[in-house]
Amino acid sequence: MKYKTITIDLAKNVFQACGVNEYIKPQFNKKLKRNELIDFMRQQLPTTVVMEACYSSHYWGREIAKLGHDVKLIPAQHVTPFVRGNKNDHNDAFAIAEASQRAHIRFVSVKSEHQQEISCLHRIRERLVKNKTAMSNQARGLLSEFGVVFPCGHKALLNGLTGVIDNPQYSHRLQNMVIGMLSEYEMTLKRLKGIEKQLNEFVEQNESGKILRSIPGIGVINASALLASIDKGQAFNNPKEFAVWLGLTPKQHASGNMNKMGGITKRGDRYLRKQLIHGARALVSRAAKSTDPLSVWATKLRATKPFNVVAVAVAHRLARLIWILLTRQERYRVAPTSIEMSD
Known part of the structure; x- marks a missing residue:
């Protein structure tokens, strides 16, 4: 039997699949384990498959599209108003089906693996930038307790840390601490440069x-x-x-x-x-x-x-x-x- 729409409420290990007919009446609404989902979708005739644009949705979207289905991802905030009754997977799956029929819903495009790789690089870069700022602020704060103060800026920080390491008036314990700070900071800078090099190559290879x-x-x-x-x-x-x-x-x-x-x-x-x-x-x-x-x-x-x-x-x-x-x-x-x- 061909269903007009099959919706899937995604999770880590247990999924909820709901199939509706042309009148948006549920024909089935059942749980599927992770290793059962692809086999189940392979048995269905090509149709529209709708999921929330959330955790792992792009991966499942690519896998299900390979089976010949038309995959659409819907923003989660557009599904919430259609949930009736208690919040559970059964009601969520049917709510996705109802929300997907709205005339002005804008669906999210399924990302390719290459697009997701670039997105991952950006997320990692964002974390490293925060870490870099945190390390800089911590180094300045800790060293101020020893009377070491230097101007703002990346170069001033590197010069300031190097100056402490090379200055015999500071204890070996403090110098070792600063060596660790400098090593961690430089490693973060190296990783940031590596990511930015990959991003630059991606942009230059794309019209x-x-x-x-x-x-x-x-x-x-x-x-x-x-x-x-x-x-x-x-x-x-x-x-x-x-x-x-x-x-x-x-x-x-x-x-x-x-x-x-x-x-x-x-x-x-x-x-x-x-x-x-x-x-x-x-x-x-x-x-x-x-x-x-x-x-x-x-x-x-x-x-x-x-x-x-x-x-x-x-x-x-x-x-x-x-x-x-x-x-x-x-x-x-x-x-x-x-x-x-x-x-």
Whole structure:
């Protein structure tokens, strides 16, 4: 029997599969062990398979797609309102089926293994950057108790630690402690450089990566993160949808004749939004020295708005520009065009 939709509530070892007909009536709703899932899906006629975009969903999406099914991933927050009764796997699986039938649901594209590898590198890099900052702050705090104070910055830190090691006025215990700090710090720097080298190779080998690198405010880190998350932006119908997904559009509270606009929604991918705003900050800080339309627009906005507000506005404009250029597979042109200045 062919079902209109089969939904799967994912877990680590025990899964819940629910099949519905064309009237969204459950035909089965049963538990499956991890080693039973693929065999069960192999026995089903090709159909639409829907899962929440959560832990291990991209892996299972790739495996099930190999069997000929059309796999769709739905954001978990869109499923929650459809859960009826108690929170359990049985109700969750049916809620996924109901949510998937909504007309305006935007599904998440299943990532390839290569995309997930790049995403993993970004997650590891993010942790290492936090570790690097923590080690720097701890070293400065601990050494201040011994009267060792040095300026801010990476080079000042390395020079300060090296100065303690080479100074005979400090005890061997303190010097050994600083040697350990310096070794750990340098190892973290080495790992960060290795990751950034891999990200750079990924971007340089990809035409879409070169397109992104041509855009002001987009470097290797931003370009690789965007490619790993959205590929060519095919999951979005227009640039506005992409900006909304990133959470760069204002919150709206409207009722009757009242319409209030607030700060940005901060929905979607927090990491991508942060990186895009950081890139916009760099663009805004040097916009006064540039003559391209995007920089001129940012400079005019900077005359009346605070720096952070302008940075977010530029990030919003960059998001739209990114989608347009990726969709057209064109590189950014410095000459004035309707692309970068259009709303």
